[in-house]
Amino acid sequence: MTAPTSPSELCDALRTCAERNSVIETGGAFSKPTMGGPIPSEAVRVTTSAMTRLLAYEPADLTISVEAGMPWRELNRILDDNNQFVPVDPAYGQTATVGGVVATDSSGPRRRRYGSARDVTIGMTFATVEGKLIQSGGMVVKNVTGLDMAKLMIGSFGTLATIATVNFKVLPKPVAVSTFVFSGDSLASIIKLRTRIIASQLQPVALDLVSGSGVADVAGAKRYRLIAEAHGNASTVTRYEKEYGEFAQAEAVDFIGLDGPAADQLWNDVREFSSSWIAAHPEGGILRVSTAPSALADTIQLCEGSSVSRAALGVTYVGCSDGEELKQQLNRLRSQGVRTLVEHASAAAKQELEQWTAPDSSLAVMQRLKNELDPQALLNPGRLFGKI
Amino acid sequence: MISPEVIEQLRAVVGPTGLLDRPQDLTLYEYDGSIDTHPPDCVVFPRSTDEVSRLTKIAAEHHLPLVGRGAGTGLSGGVIPLEGGLMIAFARMNKILEIDYENECATVQPGVVNLDITVAVQGGGYYYAPDPSSQKACTIGGNVAENAGGPHTLAYGVTTNHVLGLEVVLPDGSVVEIGGKESDLPGYDLRGLLTGSEGTMALVTKVIVRLMRAPEKVKTLLAIYETPQAAADTVAGLTSKAIIPAAIEMLDGVMLRMVEEASHAGYPLDAGAVLLIELEGLTEAVEEQLTQVVSVCEENGAREVRVAKSEAERAALWKGRKNAFGAVGRVSPTYYVQDGVVPRTRIADTLKFIYSVAEKYDLKISNIFHAGDGNMHPIILFNKHIPDELERTKKAGAEILNYCIDAGGAITGEHGVGMEKNELMPRMFKPESLEMMERLIRVFNPDRRLNPGKILPTGMGCMEVRPMTAGQKRTEW
Numbered sequence: 120m121t122a123p124t125s126p127s128e129l130c131d132a133l134r135t136c137a138e139r140n141s142v143i144e145t146g147g148a149f150s151k152p153t154m155g156g157p158i159p160s161e162a163v164r165v166t167t168s169a170m171t172r173l174l175a176y177e178p179a180d181l182t183i184s185v186e187a188g189m190p191w192r193e194l195n196r197i198l199d200d201n202n203q204f205v206p207v208d209p210a211y212g213q214t215a216t217v218g219g220v221v222a223t224d225s226s227g228p229r230r231r232r233y234g235s236a237r238d239v240t241i242g243m244t245f246a247t248v249e250g251k252l253i254q255s256g257g258m259v260v261k262n263v264t265g266l267d268m269a270k271l272m273i274g275s276f277g278t279l280a281t282i283a284t285v286n287f288k289v290l291p292k293p294v295a296v297s298t299f300v301f302s303g304d305s306l307a308s309i310i311k312l313r314t315r316i317i318a319s320q321l322q323p324v325a326l327d328l329v330s331g332s333g334v335a336d337v338a339g340a341k342r343y344r345l346i347a348e349a350h351g352n353a354s355t356v357t358r359y360e361k362e363y364g365e366f367a368q369a370e371a372v373d374f375i376g377l378d379g380p381a382a383d384q385l386w387n388d389v390r391e392f393s394s395s396w397i398a399a400h401p402e403g404g405i406l407r408v409s410t411a412p413s414a415l416a417d418t419i420q421l422c423e424g425s426s427v428s429r430a431a432l433g434v435t436y437v438g439c440s441d442g443e444e445l446k447q448q449l450n451r452l453r454s455q456g457v458r459t460l461v462e463h464a465s466a467a468a469k470q471e472l473e474q475w476t477a478p479d480s481s482l483a484v485m486q487r488l489k490n491e492l493d494p495q496a497l498l499n500p501g502r503l504f505g506k507i
Numbered sequence: 508m509i510s511p512e513v514i515e516q517l518r519a520v521v522g523p524t525g526l527l528d529r530p531q532d533l534t535l536y537e538y539d540g541s542i543d544t545h546p547p548d549c550v551v552f553p554r555s556t557d558e559v560s561r562l563t564k565i566a567a568e569h570h571l572p573l574v575g576r577g578a579g580t581g582l583s584g585g586v587i588p589l590e591g592g593l594m595i596a597f598a599r600m601n602k603i604l605e606i607d608y609e610n611e612c613a614t615v616q617p618g619v620v621n622l623d624i625t626v627a628v629q630g631g632g633y634y635y636a637p638d639p640s641s642q643k644a645c646t647i648g649g650n651v652a653e654n655a656g657g658p659h660t661l662a663y664g665v666t667t668n669h670v671l672g673l674e675v676v677l678p679d680g681s682v683v684e685i686g687g688k689e690s691d692l693p694g695y696d697l698r699g700l701l702t703g704s705e706g707t708m709a710l711v712t713k714v715i716v717r718l719m720r721a722p723e724k725v726k727t728l729l730a731i732y733e734t735p736q737a738a739a740d741t742v743a744g745l746t747s748k749a750i751i752p753a754a755i756e757m758l759d760g761v762m763l764r765m766v767e768e769a770s771h772a773g774y775p776l777d778a779g780a781v782l783l784i785e786l787e788g789l790t791e792a793v794e795e796q797l798t799q800v801v802s803v804c805e806e807n808g809a810r811e812v813r814v815a816k817s818e819a820e821r822a823a824l825w826k827g828r829k830n831a832f833g834a835v836g837r838v839s840p841t842y843y844v845q846d847g848v849v850p851r852t853r854i855a856d857t858l859k860f861i862y863s864v865a866e867k868y869d870l871k872i873s874n875i876f877h878a879g880d881g882n883m884h885p886i887i888l889f890n891k892h893i894p895d896e897l898e899r900t901k902k903a904g905a906e907i908l909n910y911c912i913d914a915g916g917a918i919t920g921e922h923g924v925g926m927e928k929n930e931l932m933p934r935m936f937k938p939e940s941l942e943m944m945e946r947l948i949r950v951f952n953p954d955r956r957l958n959p960g961k962i963l964p965t966g967m968g969c970m971e972v973r974p975m976t977a978g979q980k981r982t983e984w
Binding site: 177179180181182202224234237238247251252253254255257258259260261262263264265266267268270271273274275279290291292294314317318319320321322351352354355358407409410411412413429431432433434458460475478479480481482484485487488491503504506507 | 607608609610611632653654656660664665667668677681682683684685688689690691692693694695696697699700702703704720722723743746747749751788789791792795848849850851852877880881882915916917918919920921922923924928932935936937939940941943944946947948950951962
C-alpha cells in the first residue's frame with residue numbers, strides 16, 4: 120500500500136506503478152469494498168487517505184478546497200463551524216473520504232433539491248498514470264473556462280485518473296428543517312401522494328419512498344413510507360406541516376412530523392440503507408434500478424422485499440438477502456426491460472453476475488476515453504461495474 | 508472552397524431550399540455576438556438527426572471543416588467558422604418534441620429558442636431555469652454547447668445542471684444517445700463533459716431538459732446607491748446573512764443611464780449603482796426574506812429601496828436589465844462584452860480596477876453583471892473608425908481578465924472561451940491541463956475538423972502550448 124501525502128507524490132506513485140506495468144487499485148478509505156466490480160488481487164493499492172489538508176476556505180465566498188483524502192465527516196465539521204454545508208448527503212458519510220464520495224458520485228435523499236457531487240463540484244485536480252496533475256475548473260461558482268473535465272472524473276470510480284483535490288460550492292445552513300413521514304399499506308395511495316407533493320408549491324429538499332421492513336423503521340409505520348424533508352424558515356415549515364397533513368388526510372394515510380434527533384436518526388437510516396443492508400447480509404447485495412419517475416410504482420411492485428427509492432428521481436435501491444435472491448431479482452427486473460445494475464455485492468456474487476448491462480451507443484465512446492487516459496488499463500480495471 | 512459535386516451531395520440531403528452558398532448569403536453567417544468574423548463556404552439547414560448524420564458523413568469523407576450554429580447570439584466567437592467549410596445551422600430543427608410534466612422534463616430539438624420552452628410550459632406551472640439575457644433568441648443547442656447561464660442561475664445552476672439527456676452526432680456521423688429520463692445510468696458522465704465543450708466534440712441534435720416548478724411568489728426590488736462600492740458591500744452582506752436570492756444583478760451608473768434612456772425602466776439617472784434583486788419561493792419565505800434584504804441594503808447605504816408592486820413594475824425592471832446590450836448599442840454601435848468571474852468578496856475592488864483601466868485607456872466602460880456569483884460583465888464601448896481604439900479596447904479587456912485571474916477567478920463565467928479568450932488559457936491552466944483538454948477533444952474529434960480553432964490556444968494542434976510571458980502570474984489553488 121502506498122499512501123502519498125500530496126498531489127505531486129500521488130502523481131509520482133501512479134507513474135512509478137505504470138512504469139512497472141503494475142495494476143493499481145486506488146481509493147480513499149476503501150470504505151465501500153462491496154461496491155463496483157472486482158479488481159485483480161495482484162493490484163498495488165494507492166490510497167489518498169494521507170492527503171487530508173484543507174487548502175482554501177473563504178466562508179464569505181461560499182467555496183472550499185480540500186485534498187481528496189480528507190474524511191467526508193471532517194469536511195462537514197469544518198463547514199459546520201461556519202454554519203455552512205455541502206448539500207450532498209451520501210451513504211458511508213462517516214467513513215468515506217471526499218475523493219471516494221466524488222469518484223463514486225455518491226449522493227443521498229437531498230439530491231432532489233441540491234443535486235449530487237456533479238452539481239456542487241466547481242473545480243478539481245486529478246493525477247494521471249503518466250504522473251501529470253491536471254486541473255479542471257477553479258474556485259469560483261460560475262465558470263466555463265475550458266472543458267469541464269471534472270465531470271468525467273465524478274462517478275468514474277477512479278478508472279480514468281485519481282482525484283487529488285476537490286473544490287466545492289457550499290451553502291448556508293437553512294434556518295428551519297423539518298421531516299414528515301406518510302405511511303400506508305396501499306402503494307397506490309403513497310404514489311398519488313408523491314405525485315401531488317412533486318406537483319405542489321411545497322417542494323421538499325428530499326423525498327424518499329421506503330418499502331418493506333428492516334430499515335428506517337418508524338414506530339407504528341405501515342408497509343410504505345414516504346419521507347419528506349423541508350428546508351425554510353419557521354413559518355414555511357409550519358405551512359408544510361399543515362398542507363402535507365391535508366394531503367395525507369385526502370389519501371387516508373398516517374402522517375407525522377419529526378424534528379431533532381428523531382429526524383436525524385431516520386434520515387441516517389435512509390441514507391445508510393445500502394451500507395446497513397450489506398453489513399447485515401454479507402452474502403446478499405443491493406441492486407440499483409433506474410426508471411423514469413412516472414414508472415416508480417411498477418418498479419416497486421416488481422422489487423419484492425426492502426427498498427429505498429429517491430421518489431422524485433426514479434432511482435430505487437433494492438436489498439437482496441443472499442446470492443440467490445440477488446440473481447432472481449436481477450433477472451426479473453432485466454427481463455422486464457428495467458435498467459438495473461448490481462451496486463453492492465460480495466466478491467463471490469459479483470463473479471457470477473453481470474453487474475452492469477452496457478449502455479447501447481455510448482459504451483464505445485467511454486472505452487475510447489478510457490483508452491486515452493489509461494491505455495494499459497492499469498487503473499482499477501473492472502471496477503466500473505466490470506466493464507471498464 | 509467546396510467543390511460543386513460535394514455541394515450537390517449536400518443539397519441532395521437537405522433539399523433545394525436547405526442550402527446556401529452564394530457569397531451574399533454566406534456573409535449573414537460569418538458573425539455572432541462577438542467581434543470576429545469569418546464566412547463559411549456553405550450553410551445547410553437539416554430537418555432531422557438523420558440528415559445531420561448524413562451531412563456530417565459527407566463532411567468527413569471530404570475532410571471539410573464543420574461547425575454547428577444555433578441563433579448566432581454567442582459572445583465568444585463560438586460559431587465563427589474559422590476555417591470556412593460546412594456550417595450546419597439548426598434553424599429548421601426547432602420543435603418541442605415532448606412535454607412530460609409527470610417526469611418534469613421536456614424533449615426538444617437544438618434549434619428551439621430558450622424562452623420558448625418556458626412559454627410552452629408556463630401554463631402547466633413550470634419553467635426552464637437557465638435564462639441567458641439572449642433568451643428570446645438563443646437556442647438550446649447553443650446553450651448546451653456554451654453551458655449558458657443567466658441571472659437566475661445563482662440559485663438553480665447553469666445549463667449543465669438542467670440537461671438530463673442528449674442525442675449527439677459525432678464528427679464521423681455516428682449518433683450517440685446519452686442519459687435520458689432515467690437517472691444514474693452507469694458509466695462516464697458524457698453529458699457533463701459535452702455540455703460546455705463549445706461545439707468542439709459533437710453536434711447536439713436532441714436535448715432532454717429538466718423543468719422546474721414555477722415559484723408561488725416572486726418579489727423584485729431595486730436598491731439604489733451613491734457608489735458601486737456600497738452595492739458590492741450589500742452583496743457580501745447578503746451572503747454573510749445566509750440569504751441567497753434567486754438573482755442579484757448590478758448596474759453601475761454609466762450603465763443604468765444608458766439603460767434608462769433606452770428602456771424607461773424607472774432607473775434613477777443620478778445613482779452610482781443599482782442592485783436588481785429577485786426573491787422567489789413560498790409566500791411566507793419571500794416576505795421574510797424581503798424584510799431582511801431591505802435591511803441589509805439599508806445597512807450598506809442604499810439611499811432608496813423600491814419594491815415592484817405589480818407584475819408590470821417587475822417586468823419593467825427586468826426589461827431594463829435584459830435589453831441592456833441593446834441600450835449600449837444605441838450609444839455605441841461597437842462594444843466589447845467581457846465575462847470574467849471573481850470570488851464574490853472581490854467584486855468591489857475588481858470594479859475599482861475596471862474604472863482605472865477605463866481611465867488609463869481613455870475608454871468608456873459600463874458594468875452590468877451577475878453580482879451574486881461574481882460574474883462581471885464590463886462592456887467596453889469603442890468606435891472602430893477611430894484609429895487604435897479597437898487596439899486599446901483589446902488591451903483594456905486583457906488587463907481586466909488578468910485582474911480576474913489574479914483575484915482567484917476565471918476568464919469566462921458563461922460566454923465561453925471560443926476564439927476570443929483562447930490565447931489567455933495558458934494563464935488559467937498549465938500546459939499539461941491544456942494538453943489533456945486537447946486529447947479529450949480528439950477522442951471525439953480526431954482531426955479537429957469540428958469547430959476548429961476554439962477553446963485552446965493556437966499552436967495546440969501540434970500539442971504545443973506557448974509559455975507565459977515574463978511577469979505573468981498563474982493562479983494556484
